[in-house]
Amino acid sequence: MRIALLSDIHANTEALTACLRHAGEHGAQRFAFLGDFVGYGADPGGVVDIVIRYAAEGAVALKGNHDQAVEKSAGYFNEAALAAIEWARQTLSDEQKRFLASLPLVARDGTVCYVHASAASPERWDYIDSPSAAKRCAEAAKSLYTFCGHVHDQLLYFEDANGRMCEFRPTPGTPIPVRSRRRWVAIVGSVGQPRDRNPAAAYTLFDRGREQLTFYRVPYDAMVAADRIRKCGLPESLACRVELGI
Amino acid sequence: MRERLQPGATIDGFRLGECLHKGGTGYIFSVTAPPERDPGFPMVMKAPALGPGEPTIGIDSFEIEQMIVPILTGPSVPRFVAAGDLTATPYIVMERIDGEGLEKIIAQAPLPPGEVARVGSALADAVHSVHTQQVIHLDLKPENVMLRPNGDAVLLDFGFARHARYPDLLAESKDFAAGSAAYVSPEQLQNDRSDPRSDLFALGVLLFELATGTQPFGEPQTYAGMRDRLWREPLPPCALNERVPPWLQEIILRCLEPVAAARYQSAAQIAFDLRHPEQVTLSERAGRTEGAGFFPQFARWWQSRRDRHALGRRQNIAIRAPVIMVAVDTEHPDDERHPSLQLATRQLVALNPEFRLMCVSVVRAAPLGEGPADADTASGKHLEHKTRLRHWVEPLKLPSSRLSLLVVEAANATATLLDLARANHVDLIVLGAPGPTERALAWWRSVASSVTANAPCSVYVVRVPEGPVESRPD
Known part of the structure; x- marks a missing residue:
């Protein structure tokens, strides 16, 4: 069973479509959308519609902090992010907004836990930015595999013989054996707004039977996504980020 | 249950x-x-x-x-x-590997230099094969090596190994970063499990044992005892076994350099030197007859303290130490392709600071019934072509330690080049495109095309740039 893990799509339909096609070609049978479907990008409605369609067929869909900001106030967002949230509020239909509001923060499936930020107090939107943060997350998740987004760079944390968490930066496209005798926390990468100076969309494929995790980078036409951001009057900085992957 | x-x-x-x-x-x-x-x-x-x-x-x-x-x-x-x-x-x-364990072979050490080279080069081949697959063994020792009946070495027990693109499950377990006391490399003692040259150090310990019957650093029981190798110069093998020739001592001591950058940079280079003793460039290491005195040892210890930080900084797991083989036609020294081939070689060598260049000339076998002149005898002809080969590579001004010259007499140039490429772990073959005379033949009949089609590595086919085509009046 191969599960595609997609997070931080940020209203980028072009990137999402490219990742879904790639995952389909690589045998994905299940899908988990780990939140932040809106914000930053031009097409919140398009992305939410795709997620609604997949969720109706059994896909996991979780709420991210940007999705929550559509219904609640978002005091801690910067100006560009606020402009994009405002754009999402204007363009999303009531049905789409109801869908976002109904999403859970955490989902579990046997040995796997899905969450947008950290399984330790998911509502606080803490970043997993260190081995100790990953350790807190794994302990709260109480599962062997925890898959998260929120941080946009792909990263894998694993527990060593002494129970300490170690950090590993994966090479895209290499299947990594992730055996079930230790705990793993994977940051699956951002589909719609990567920030490592590589504009290619990021997502991860989990092969449950083989216990393998493959981090992928999928090239797509980021210029089109950036142009759409400009055309709908959102700040230029958001277009640049998508175009350059910064 | x-x-x-x-x-x-x-x-x-x-x-x-x-x-x-x-x-x-x-x-x-x-x-x-x-x-x-x-x-x-x-x-x-x-x-x-x-x-x-x-x-x-x-x-x-x-x-x-x-x-x-x-x-x-x-x-x-x-x-x-x-x-x-x-x-x-x-x-x-x-x-199940049927054959002889390296333990048994080492029990018979000291072995004659030829045997050390045979076993050692098989071992270096095996290490190189694993390294090219992105894996560092990190626990090479006699118990973990078998020799198949055909002489190939097999590495066993990858329980301490490291794959370049997998998480290192032992990275943080400092107590276990080190392999076995007698063979562990200076890098591993400093918790660096990412350097393939650590295996070359262990290979040096095994060669030392095969040649002398003793271990260069003994089998220290304490961590402090193991750390001696960060600076201590081992006794030269010839002080323990006078039959160890300078070339073998050079190879062994170069593997055992405490600083990885001073060692060989790939197992393929060690295999090559063990197979071509006459091509080994001898340094001061080859001439050592006794252990270094107090002051030189003290100087090394002091240097090791200063180098310690530099050791930890290296990140890149794959070392670029390619073996480049260039095929030179010494039978036609005036061929118009030579300058282009020299230029290409110069550029490739400049891109790879840790290269090893093999210049090969395949000449037709000497005809039966040798003539009276020196140049007509087989050995005279061989020497003549070797001189031409040296003359060809001279303008590149390469240090002799990075260079080997090979003249092979054979009827089939393609098969010879391919055999040499396989035997010497060549990473890149450089040769000339078919010249004007061969162009009349179909492309697939040229040496360049058949080498390209069957090579175990990349091939760089060099062509003399075509001049502007003259338009002729009808």
Whole structure:
């Protein structure tokens, strides 16, 4: 069973479509959308519609902090992010907004836990930015595999013989054996707004039977996504980020 | 409940035979499989010792082995058959290697230099094969090496190994970063498990043992004792066995340099030198006859303290130390292609600071009935072509330690070049495109095309740029 893990799509339909096609070609049978479907990008409605369609067929869909900001106030967002949230509020239909509001923060499936930020107090939107943060997350998740987004760079944390968490930066496209005798926390990468100076969309494929995790980078036409951001009057900085992957 | 590991038991269809080894970390049984799963070669099952009181490192090592063994290919590693679930019935079934253990061979040391070179080059081939597959062994020692009846070396036990693109499960377990006391490299002692040159250090210890019958740093029992090798110069092998020739001493001591950058940069280069003793460039190491005195040793110790930080800074796991083979036609020294070939070689060498360049000339075998003149005899002809080869490469001003010149007499240039490329782990072949005379032939009949089609590595085909085409009036 191969599960595609997609997070931080940020209203980028072009990137999402490219990742879904790639995952389909690589045998994905299940899908988990780990939140932040809106914000930053031009097409919140398009992305939410795709997620609604997949969720109706059994896909996991979780709420991210940007999705929550559509219904609640978002005091801690910067100006560009606020402009994009405002754009999402204007363009999303009531049905789409109801869908976002109904999403859970955490989902579990046997040995796997899905969450947008950290399984330790998911509502606080803490970043997993260190081995100790990953350790807190794994302990709260109480599962062997925890898959998260929120941080946009792909990263894998694993527990060593002494129970300490170690950090590993994966090479895209290499299947990594992730055996079930230790705990793993994977940051699956951002589909719609990567920030490592590589504009290619990021997502991860989990092969449950083989216990393998493959981090992928999928090239797509980021210029089109950036142009759409400009055309709908959102700040230029958001277009640049998508175009350059910064 | 786990099936008991004992002869006669069946685990996942594999029937356990004789127990071949029972050690601190686990068991090795010979096994047979039902006909439909039989891979057609003898097998063993390796299983960790589990239970209360057993160290977790055993199962961690086993997990690493299960990650790495299935993806390795080639004759230098046992073929993988099956693996059992780590949390229920951990085991690996793999090829049983019939042959001689390196332990047995080392028990007969000191061996004659030719034997050291034969065993050592097979070992270097195996290490190179694993390195090209992105894996560092990190625990090379006599118990972990077998020699097949055909002379190929096989590396066993990848429980401490590291794959460049997998998480290092032992990275943070500092107590276990080091392999075995006698063979562990200076980098491993400093918790760096990412340097393939660590295996070259261990290879140096094995060569030292084969040549002298003693271990260069003994088998220290303490961590402080192991750290001596960060600066201590080992006794020169010839002080322990006077039959060790300078070329072999040079190779061994170069492998044992405390700073990885001063060692060979790839196992392929060690294999090459062991196979071509006459091409080994001798340095001061070759001439040592006794251990360094107090002051030089003190200076090395002081230097090692200053270098310590530099050692930790290296990150890149794959070292670019390519073997480049250029085919030079010394039978036609005036051919218009030579300048282009020289230029291409100069550029390639400039791109790869740790290169090794092999200049090869394949000449037609000397005709029967040698003439009276020196140049007509086989050895005279050989010498003549070697001189031309040296003349060809001279303008590149390369240090002799990076260069080897080879004149081979053979009728079939293509087959000879391909054999040399395979035997010497060549990473890139450089040769000329078909010249004006050969262009009349079909492209696929040229040496360049058949080498390109069958080479084990990349091929750089160099052509003289075409001048502007003249338009002719009808």
